[in-house]
Ligand SMILES: [Fe+2]
């Protein structure tokens with residue numbers, strides 16, 4: 098139904114000239130929704146302009162840059178090919194800006210070209226080792242495949258090669274000899290060295306809440322409520338109360354609820370056995386977050402609905418009361434949100450990803466595994482930023498193939514946030530703050546089996562004026 102028809106149905110008298118002005122056509126879906134929620138008798142052109150102006154004013158400090166909506170696509174085998182081609186093209190665009198890759202050629206052309214110096218951009222199809230411990234990389238681009246050899250004598254490349262993973266897109270330089278390339282250098286798409294550390298002109302704060310898992314017997318309700326009391330200025334030292342008063346944004350990194358049937362015999366760990374009830378009661382807690390704070394929520398693998406990534410927010414179907422809250426924004430996993438947009442300041446981009454792929458890379462990438470694996474989320478996040486992809490290897494996550502690869506990190510964020518690991522970590526890579534949020538549940542058997550050592554009830558707080566990050570421990574001294 099058209100917006101005008103909906104307004105008329107509501108009993109609103111709409112001035113006929115509004116339709117001619119085209120103002121209705123310029124309204125976004127959320128603006129239309131807000132207009133329908135206004136208590137109106139007559140809608141004149143001036144009033145409509147005023148309402149639009151008011152909406153813009155109230156929303157000027159944030160902007161949803163990317164929020165995935167499922168596409169109406171026929172999924173078949175070709176879709177995998179299209180998706181990987183799209184990934185290749187997107188990352189190729191980034192790599193082509195690198196001076197080291199000047200004169201890059203397609204694999205097909207290299208094969209028919211003379212021997213000598215070559216540069217190529219390809220996807221790592223296979224990594225194998227010869228008997229003599231040289232590494233063979235089978236590289237693929239849309240024109241063909243070629244083997245690239247990294248000699249064991251190249252000690253300078255050893256660590257880079259050991260950290261390569263299947264399906265990532267890299268640039269290679271080397272010398273063609275016979276049918277193969279002997280590798281001289283490996284180039285990641287990476288994030289620019291020149292990225293500026295953006296700071297808001299105003300002292301304002303953003304908080305990151307990780308993995309609440311509401312509905313589980315071990316949900317730390319007392320601690321969660323204490324955190325919300327702090328946000329309301331009723332908890333903590335004067336210094337902390339001053340920070341709470343300036344919190345403007347809140348991100349929740351998924352796994353809002355514990356869910357049902359996520360792992361065998363999960364029922365014994367559940368306090369609430371109904372998904373909708375888990376959401377309803379969780380929403381009751383969220384309602385106590387001050388309305389002046391914009392809350393951005395993505396789903397995780399414990400949430401209801403589609404789990405495959407990119408994961409659209411299906412929370413509006415399962416958690417209608419959460420959806421109806423004006424300061425709550427239910428977004429996809431991953432998503433990109435700009436916050437702290439002010440006059441003469443373009444804002445700070447926050448990339449939010451639940452983090453399903455993180456354990457795979459903690460285990461697969463040698464340097465990360467040796468440095469502590471899942472205890473080093475900062476290194477995993479750096480690794481993903483360098484690959485410019487949230488889950489470079491097929492099988493590192495569950496995904497739905499599409500014509501585009503929505504997990505490519507096209508926009509370099511200012512803050513990159515994940516959850517899923519249930520452990521706090523704060524790092525920085527080339528002026529990008531990397532944050533893994535905490536969780537709000539104590540240890541469960543399932544987590545022990547998966548080798549996760551949770552660090553619950555920690556709240557990550559970032560001062561957007563200084564970009565300093567603080568961790569507030571709401572668990573107190575009760576447990577470590
Ligand atoms: Fe979780």
Ligand SMILES: [Fe+2]
Nearest residue numbers: 352397398517
């Ligand atoms: Fe999770």
